Structure formats: structure tokens, C-alpha cells
Amino acid sequence: MPAAIEVRDVHKRFGELRALSGIDLEIPQGEFFGLLGPNGAGKTTLISVLAGLAHADRGSARVMGHDVRADYRAARRSLGVVPQELVFDPFFTVRETLRIQSGYFGVRDNGAWIEEVMQHLDLASKAEVNMRALSGGMKRRVLVAQALVHKPPVIVLDEPTAGVDIQLRQALWQFIRRLNRDGHTIVLTTHYLEEAEMLCGRIAMLKDGRVVALDSTANLLKRVHHLFLRLRLAGELPQELRALEHGGTAGAHVLRLKSYEDVEQILAGIRRAGCRIEEMEIVQPDLEDVFVDVMHRS
Amino acid sequence: MSGFPTLLYKEVLRFWKVSTQTIGAPVLTAALFLLIFSHVMEGRVRMYDAVPYASFLVPGLVMMSVLQNAFANSSSSLIQSKITGNIIFVLLPPFAYWEFFAAYVLAAVVRGMVVGTAVLLVTLPFVEIAFRHPLWIVAFAFAGSAVLGALGMVAGIWAEKIDQVAAFQNFLIMPLTFLSGVFYSIHSLPAFWQGLSHFNPFFYMIDGFRYGFFGVSDVNPVGSLAVVTGFLALVSGLTLALLKHGYKLRH
Numbered sequence: 001m002p003a004a005i006e007v008r009d010v011h012k013r014f015g016e017l018r019a020l021s022g023i024d025l026e027i028p029q030g031e032f033f034g035l036l037g038p039n040g041a042g043k044t045t046l047i048s049v050l051a052g053l054a055h056a057d058r059g060s061a062r063v064m065g066h067d068v069r070a071d072y073r074a075a076r077r078s079l080g081v082v083p084q085e086l087v088f089d090p091f092f093t094v095r096e097t098l099r100i101q102s103g104y105f106g107v108r109d110n111g112a113w114i115e116e117v118m119q120h121l122d123l124a125s126k127a128e129v130n131m132r133a134l135s136g137g138m139k140r141r142v143l144v145a146q147a148l149v150h151k152p153p154v155i156v157l158d159e160p161t162a163g164v165d166i167q168l169r170q171a172l173w174q175f176i177r178r179l180n181r182d183g184h185t186i187v188l189t190t191h192y193l194e195e196a197e198m199l200c201g202r203i204a205m206l207k208d209g210r211v212v213a214l215d216s217t218a219n220l221l222k223r224v225h226h227l228f229l230r231l232r233l234a235g236e237l238p239q240e241l242r243a244l245e246h247g248g249t250a251g252a253h254v255l256r257l258k259s260y261e262d263v264e265q266i267l268a269g270i271r272r273a274g275c276r277i278e279e280m281e282i283v284q285p286d287l288e289d290v291f292v293d294v295m296h297r298s
Numbered sequence: 299m300s301g302f303p304t305l306l307y308k309e310v311l312r313f314w315k316v317s318t319q320t321i322g323a324p325v326l327t328a329a330l331f332l333l334i335f336s337h338v339m340e341g342r343v344r345m346y347d348a349v350p351y352a353s354f355l356v357p358g359l360v361m362m363s364v365l366q367n368a369f370a371n372s373s374s375s376l377i378q379s380k381i382t383g384n385i386i387f388v389l390l391p392p393f394a395y396w397e398f399f400a401a402y403v404l405a406a407v408v409r410g411m412v413v414g415t416a417v418l419l420v421t422l423p424f425v426e427i428a429f430r431h432p433l434w435i436v437a438f439a440f441a442g443s444a445v446l447g448a449l450g451m452v453a454g455i456w457a458e459k460i461d462q463v464a465a466f467q468n469f470l471i472m473p474l475t476f477l478s479g480v481f482y483s484i485h486s487l488p489a490f491w492q493g494l495s496h497f498n499p500f501f502y503m504i505d506g507f508r509y510g511f512f513g514v515s516d517v518n519p520v521g522s523l524a525v526v527t528g529f530l531a532l533v534s535g536l537t538l539a540l541l542k543h544g545y546k547l548r549h
Contacts, residue, residue, distance in 0.1 A: 014549070053389055054549040073392035081390055087383035091312050103304025104391035146387065 002065030004029045004154045004185035005050065010059035012045055012209075019045040020056070021209040027187065027202075029064075029153070032180050034200030034217070035189045036291060041206040043189045044084060047158050051081045063154055077105060080152035082144050084159045084189075088131040094118070094142055095127040098149050105150035117145045120175040122168075137168055144172065148179075155179065156187045161195065173199060197221075197287040205294050212298035217287070224285040224293055227257045229266060231280050238273035241266060252279070302397040305388065309405030313371055321413055324367055328359045328417040332424065335481065345483055349512055353425045356418070358480035361442065361507040363417045365500065368410035368443035369450040369471050372402045376454025377463045380547075389548065395541035399451065399534070406447025407440060414439055427511055434519055435510030441526045442503035446471070448533040455540050455547060474500045484516050499529040 005027040012020040020042045027033045035043050048054035049061050052068050052075070061068045066075035089097060095114070102110040118124045121141040126134060131142065144160060157176070161169045177199070180186050190196055196203060196217075203220055205213040213220060231237075232252045237245065244266070246256040255266060263282070270277060313320040336352035345354035379385035388398070429435065453466040478500035484492050495501045496517075506522035509515035515522070541547070 048549070051390055052548065053386065055544065073394070076390060076392040079390075083383075083386055085383050085386075087386060089379075089384045089387065090382075091315050096311075100304055100308045101387060101391075103307070104301040104388065104393070106299035106301050106392075108299065108304075 001029060002062070003027060004031065004064060005033075005187065006060075006062040006065075007046070007050075008060045010046070010049055010056045010061055012042075012049060012054060012056050018209055020049070022059070023206075023209070023211060025204060025211060025214070027185060029185050030180070030183055032177075032186045032199055032201050033188065034196040034203040035187060035206065036193065036196055036203060037189075037206035038295065042209040043206055044158055045209075046206070047081065047156050047187075047189070050156065051079060052076055077150065078153050080147035080150065080155045082147045082155075082157045082160050084162070086136060086139050086143070088134075088139050088142065090130070090132045093128050093130050094123055094134070094145075097131060097142060098145055101146045102149040107150045110149065113151065114145075114149060117148050120171070120178075121145050122171060137164055140164055141168065141172075153183070154185045154187070158189050159191065160188075161190060161192060169195075193287040193291055203287075205291065207295055207298050210298075213290075213294045220290050221285065221287065224289045225258070226285065227260070228283040228285070229255045229257055229263060229280065230283055231255065231270075232278040233270065234276040234278055235273075236275070238269050238275065240273075241269050254283075257282075300397060301391050301393055302401055305393065305397070305401035306404055309371070309375060309401055310408050312375060313405070313409050320367070320371070320409065321416055324363050324413050325416045325420055328363050329420055331359055332356065332421050336424075349514075350426070353427050354483075354508075354512075355481065356421050356425050356427055357508045357511045358504055359421065360414045360417045361439070361504050362475050362480045364410040364414035364439050364443050365446045365475055365503065366467075366471065367413040368406040368446035369453070369467065371406040371409040372447045372450030373454040373457075373463045373466070374450075375402065375405075376451060377457050377460055380454070380458070381460065385547070396538060398541055399448075399538055402451050403444055403447040403534075403537075406450055407443040410443030410446065411439060414443075428513075429511060430513035431510045431519075433510075434523075435507060437523060438503055438507040438510065438519075438526065441523065441530055442500075442507065445499070445503070445526065445530045445533055448530070448537045451537045452533070452540065455537075455545060458546075474498055477501075478504045479516070480504055499525060502526050 003026045005025065007023050007025040010020050010023045023046060037043050045054060049056050050063060050068060052072050055069065063075040064078040066078060068075045092100065098114045102114065118127060121144060123141050123145060126138060131139065134142065140160065147155060160172065176186055188196065188200060200217055202216050204211050228246060230252055237253050241255060244255040246254045257263065332352065332355060335355055339351040345351060453463050457463045457466065478498050479495065484495045484501065487495065502517065502522035502525040505515045505517050506519045506526065509519040
């Protein structure tokens with residue numbers, strides 16, 4: 001069984017800018033995969049190479065075993081892309097947009113599936129509305145629907161929840177999870193790391209056009225060995241503990257711990273200073289901590 | 299199944315949905331040209347020794363509308379899609395580059411033919427005109443609009459801003475059409491300009507098209523059709539090469 005996505009030594013330059021500097025990546029079929037990285041890391045360029053919107057200067061990319069250049073028709077048929085930019089065609093209604101997009105992929109008489117996609121994305125009531133008249137969130141839903149009309153085995157979502165309300169996010173993830181359960185491979189880029197942590201089985205982190213971390217989400221979370229202690233005190237944080245401080249919000253202090261044993265010393269320090277603890281909580285590291293750690297080290 | 303029929307359908311639907319602007323406006327322009335020129339010129343000249351000026355003018359106006367609208371269709375569709383970013387919807391599907399080419403050019407031909415037919419219908423009640431060789435009429439309208447549809451694609455692919463397409467239209471397409479013999483027979487020109495007109499491919503489109511109506515032309519229509527199809531092959535080859543390499547479309 002070919003990998004859903006296979007990228008080998010892909011390089012891409014835009015003038016002086018090295019957007020991708022030797023990316024290697026293999027995503028097996030059925031995976032829910034996260035592609036994370038700061039702005040300008042190369043995530044969208046990598047997606048563009050997979051979708052045939054940009055041509056790699058070196059290296060090869062395959063979708064479901066089909067080379068994106070030599071066998072571009074099969075590769076593109078296997079791929080559904082939700083672009084990052086909120087784009088639409090102002091001439092058409094929602095239903096026309098979806099029928100046309102389906103026809104582009106040679107899939108006609110696709111009404112039942114289009115209805116189903118519209119139902120899941122809560123678009124049915126807007127089916128006959130012109131794209132111009134839709135809100136930003138609704139346009140985003142149509143973009144997702146457009147990527148799905150030809151039932152592609154591999155679905156790439158490039159920051160699909162940017163600027164989207166909670167209701168749509170939840171509906172969208174529910175639908176995408178179902179597609180994943182049905183066997184579709186999902187590749188997601190997002191700046192909401194809690195989404196990636198919740199959804200993705202495996203994650204690649206990109207920085208400056210390179211893969212700097214690639215592992216299962218569980219293993220990535222194990223990489224950060226420290227813990228955090230969140231404290232709310234009646235009084236100032238004692239001077240001797242300030243070095244451990246790792247941020248904090250709204251009157252709370254967050255201290256960084258190497259292990260649970262550190263808690264004893266901290267409590268002793270607070271007692272010595274005569275402070276009273278109003279609230280205390282030990283927090284496990286999340287993907288954001290891993291992300292910050294990886295980006296800092298690489 | 300191929301996505302080509304849907305791309306063609308979408309390109310036709312696009313101009314059909316704004317037909318006041320894409321069909322109504324050029325018909326009005328052509329009618330005004332006829333009204334003004336026939337009023338000023340009527341009775342002063344007879345073309346090909348026997349044809350009244352207004353009758354001579356109508357096929358010229360029809361073909362000018364066919365050509366300009368074919369160009370406008372493909373160029374405006376592409377530049378609008380590039381600027382708004384929705385070009386991605388036609389770049390993601392598995393179109394072969396020649397399917398992409400054929401859909402945009404054929405839609406431009408359809409727009410040119412629809413506008414041309416509308417101009418003809420609107421002007422017919424006011425002039426006497428024959429249809430001596432209808433097949434020549436259709437052949438030149440088709441080939442001419444295909445050339446302009448392909449040129450429109452080149453402009454739309456090359457341009458990055460709407461005013462660059464407008465410049466292409468105003469500084470290239472417009473002068474070449476106006477100087478191609480829409481309003482006059484090149485035989486009425488001084489020898490130098492007459493000679494120069496033979497280097498304008500649009501001249502052969504108008505002249506051959508007019509032959510279909512009157513059975514008379516400045517140049518033998520077979521030669522004209524050969525020039526126009528040769529030019530079509532040249533422009534198509536250029537457009538296909540641009541599409542194949544993804545020039546300014548795929549990075």
C-alpha cells in the first residue's frame with residue numbers, strides 16, 4: 001500500500017528565499033497528521049508542492065503513490081486542499097460552486113454527496129445564496145466543502161480554523177474526524193496547538209524549511225521533562241523563587257519544576273516568607289511547551 | 299471523466315450571469331457606431347463600387363465586436379481569478395494544460411459569437427445586407443474569436459494587475475482592430491498604409507468575414523483564412539507553452 005504522502009528531499013527557493021531545504025516526510029494512509037511551525041516555516045509551500053501549485057526545485061513528492069509532476073492527474077484526483085486564503089468566486093451560489101468544483105474533477109451526478117457535505121457543514125440553508133453574500137465563516141465552510149466534493153483519499157487543511165467561531169470549529173472537527181475514521185488521510189496545519197494535540201496522531205514541526213521534529217504526539221509530549229506549578233498567593237512571590245518563574249496571568253504565578261520533588265522546596269520557601277497559598281495546581285506540559293522547546297533548540 | 303466540459307460551462311455561465319455588461323453593452327456600442335457613421339457617411343461613398351456604406355460597415359462592426367469580446371472574456375476571467383485568488387479552484391483539479399486552453403478559448407468563442415449575432419440582429423433592420431457565403435462567415439468568426447480568446451489568455455496569464463490587461467487591450471488589440479478595415483476598405487488608403495495593413499492579422503479576419511456577406515473582398519478569402527489559421531496556430535502554440543510550464547500560474 002503506497003503512503004498517502006511521500007516527500008523526498010524537496011527543495012524550493014523563491015528568489016533569495018529558501019522556502020524548503022530538503023524536506024523528507026512519509027505519511028501512511030489513514031493517519032491524522034499535523035504540520036506545525038511558525039509563520040514562514042514552509043508549511044504552505046510544502047502543501048503547494050503537493051497540490052501542484054508550486055514546483056519543487058529538487059526532490060520528489062507523491063500523493064497515494066502518484067508523482068505530483070509525472071502523474072499529476074492521478075495525484076490531484078487523490079488530494080483535496082482547503083487553502084489558507086479566504087477565496088471565492090463571486091459569480092456563483094454555494095450549490096453552483098460545489099457542483100462546478102465536483103465537475104472539475106470529472107465527478108458528475110454527485111448531488112447526494114454534495115447535499116451530505118452541505119448538511120455536515122451546516123451550509124444547506126445557504127445552498128442558493130450567492131457566495132458574495134456569505135459571512136467569512138460561511139465562506140470558510142464552502143472552502144472545506146469544495147475540497148471534499150470529489151471524495152479525495154487525502155485531505156489537506158491549511159489553517160482551516162483561522163478566524164472561525166467555536167461552533168464551526170467543533171462541527172468541522174467532528175466531520176473531519178469522521179472522514180478520518182472512514183479511511184481518509186488528514187493533514188492539518190494550524191496555529192492552534194491544542195487542536196493539533198487533540199486531533200493529530202503524529203506531528204511534524206517545521207522551521208526555516210526543515211523538519212526539526214517528527215514523532216507521535218504522545219512521544220513529542222514526553223520530550224518536555226519539566227512540569228509547571230500554578231500558584232495564587234496572598235502576598236508577593238518570595239525573592240528566592242523568582243528564578244523559577246515561567247510567566248503567569250491575572251495574579252497567578254507559573255513556576256517551572258524539574259520534578260515533583262521540587263514542590264517541597266517551593267512550599268518551604270513560601271512558608272519561610274510567611275505567604276499564604278490561595279490556589280495551587282500542577283500542570284503537565286502541553287504541545288505548546290514542546291513547540292516552544294523545539295523551536296528554541298533547533 | 300474529464301473536467302473539461304465543466305470548465306467550459308463555468309466560463310460560459312460566468313459571462314452569461316452578467317450579460318448586461320458582457321452582451322448588452324457591446325451591442326449598444328456597435329449600434330451607436332452604426333448610427334453615427336452611417337448618418338455621416340451615407341450617400342457619400344459606395345464600397346466595392348456598389349455597396350452602400352452602412353451595409354459595408356455592419357459586417358465590420360459585427361466582427362469587431364466578436365474579436366473584442368472574445369479577448370475580453372478570457373483575459374478578464376483569468377486576471378480576475380488571479381487577483382481574487384480563486385484561480386486556485388482551477389489549478390487544483392487534474393486538468394491537462396490543453397483542456398485548460400480549450401475551455402477558455404471555446405468560452406471566448408461562444409461569447410464572441412453571441413455578441414456578434416446580437417449585433418447583427420440589432421443592425422439588420424436598418425441596412426440591406428446579403429449572406430452570400432454563410433460558411434465563410436462562420437469560419438472567420440470562429441477562427442478570429444479563437445485567436446483573440448488565446449491572446450486574451452496570454453494577456454490574462456502575463457498580467458499581474460487589471461491595468462496591464464487594459465493596456466494590452468487599449469494599445470494592441472484596439473489599434474489593430476480599428477486599423478484592420480472595420481470602417482474602410484484598405485483600397486481607399488495610400489499605398490504605404492495599404493501595404494502595412496497586410497501585416498495586420500486582424501485585417502484578414504475582417505476582410506474574409508466581409509467576403510462571406512458580399513462575395514467581394516480586398517484579398518482572396520482562401521489566403522485570408524490561411525493567414526488567420528496560421529496566426530491561430532502561432533498564438534495557440536505560445537499559450538499552450540505558457541500553460542505547460544505554468545508561467546505565472548504555478549510557481
